[in-house]
Amino acid sequence: MKKVGGIVFILILLAVLFFLNWYVYQGVKTLLPEAYFSKGKITYWVLAGGISLWIGLTFFIILQEGKISTTSQKSLNLFLTIAVTQLTIIVFLFGEDIYRTVSAAISYFSSGFSSSHAESPAVYPDRRKFVSQMAFAVAAIPFTAFVYGILKGKYDFRTIRKTIYFKDLPEAFDGFTITQLSDIHAGSFTDMEAVKRGAELAASQNSDLFVFTGDLVNHKADEIEPMLEAFSQIKAPYGQYSILGNHDYGDYSSWPSPEAKKANFEHLKEQHQKLGYDLLLDENRIIEKEGQKIRLMGVENWGVGFQSKGDLEKSLVGVADEEFKILLSHDPSHWDKQVKRHPKKIHLTLSGHTHGMQFGIETPLFRWSPAQYRYPNWAGLAEFAGNHLYVNRGFGFHAFSGRVGIWPEITVIELRKG
Known part of the structure; x- marks a missing residue:
């Protein structure tokens, strides 16, 4: 029963990690140059997938061994650093998504219910590049703070x-x-x-x-x-x-x-x-x-x-x-x-x-x-x-x-x- 519970936990964790990676990717897409879009997309998902699997494996080992080793700590460091950075980015992207949804709804209802409405549906606004740029710029602050905290801050008595x-x-x-x-x-x-x-x-x-x-x-x-x-x-x-x-x-x-x-x-x-x-x-x-x-x-x-x-x-x-x-x-x-x-x-x-x-x-x-x-x-x-x-x-x-x-x-x- 304990092993089954551990597997369920790992699957939920991987699902959460996939959602975070997917949402952040919505911002990444707006920043990728068109010439490098395909390569950038593959690189992003290879890195995101590899890191997610490493984190999932670490949590599985922790559950099996019943303790956190110094090796496991390195993976936990990576997990927390990435998770906090991603959540910071998602706050901006989610805020923009609310704005885009409201804009589309206003456009839809303001267009009326004329016969031409079906031929000219309301347009869902594109994601704006400057919002993604701002999200990644602000997210650099907690990312830098975590890197400092891992390398130096833990000994800053x-x-x-x-x-x-x-x-x-x-x-x-x-x-x-x-x-x-x-x-x-x-x-x-x-x-x-x-x-x-x-x-x-x-x-x-x-x-x-x-x-x-x-x-x-x-x-x-x-x-x-x-x-x-x-x-x-x-x-x-x-x-x-x-x-x-x-x-x-x-x-x-x-x-x-x-x-x-x-x-x-x-x-x-x-x-x-x-x-x-x-x-x-x-x-x-x-x-x-x-x-x-x-x-x-x-x-x-x-x-x-x-x-x-x-x-x-x-x-x-x-x-x-x-x-x-x-x-x-x-x-x-x-x-x-x-x-x-x-x-x-x-x-x-x-x-x-x-x-x-x-x-x-x-x-x-x-x-x-x-x-x-x-x-x-x-x-x-x-x-x-x-x-x-x-x-x-x-x-x-x-x-x-x-x-x-x-x-x-x-x-x-x-x-x-x-």
Whole structure:
């Protein structure tokens, strides 16, 4: 049944790709010189057909293997780049088609219903060359953005600083800083020098506390091996703490036996130790400064539509209501469903998971990402009744091997009293 469903999916995908290629070809036709029309037509469909079959085969392999490899990522990169470019072109062509249809309808009805009407039918306007030229010119913008995002943008690490004020923050922690990384997805990286630069940038923030909020790997614990030295250099006076994300359990990979999967999970926990991270599994720790303290809690992955192993109540054992609390929880949907209305006020939750879909637009006045249709809080800071959430955009990438407009993030949060 699963195989049949996969074949049906591939057939639907190929049908969609054919439709996109066919619609774009309507614009291509207007731009082809008459002398080269036949050769241009053949070239277009050979390329479009070949690429579509490659993409379809890649998706079939992904469905069969149950995971996305670095080889599959290249095909996904091509698919997304072409699809977004084509959709941009189609917006212009579709708009023109509406205009052409309306013009033909007006011409038809304005011609009346005279006996000569059948002999002089309304003419459907030809597609205009300048509209196709405009469509392809504008489509060059997302195409260029995707090429940059695939080649450079995924390593364009940005440091984002946020200051958050709390009335009940202990005095000793006024000005306390936290560096947060999330979603390293070690199995996706191919440029180790770029990863090293990103890790050094995180280490150079010299924050009081360092936290990592899940998804260390894509599938297997040994994916982080080449990067252990780079990330273990990140140290903080008040410690380095981590939690698990949905990818860290090995659920998206095939295993020869349940024992092999369990062994991989135990190995992953050992990797956190090698990195110098205190892995919090529904636990809490006291962070003490100048005789005052705050509580740092960490839960296993809990997410809507994903595995919900995390036990918030267990992480709160021994924590007094009046204590200042910081929670590490990988998926921001946990904050929406359980945390922000919890009777024990949890002052700050740090999450990741969404990656901002690795694609979007962020300006001081406007921001958009497909992630917003899945997650109410997909990046940055949110607040509800004095409870704050910060969603990190992720250090690494997965599936789509690039970033467009949503850059890899190193977060530095400063706690202030006020």
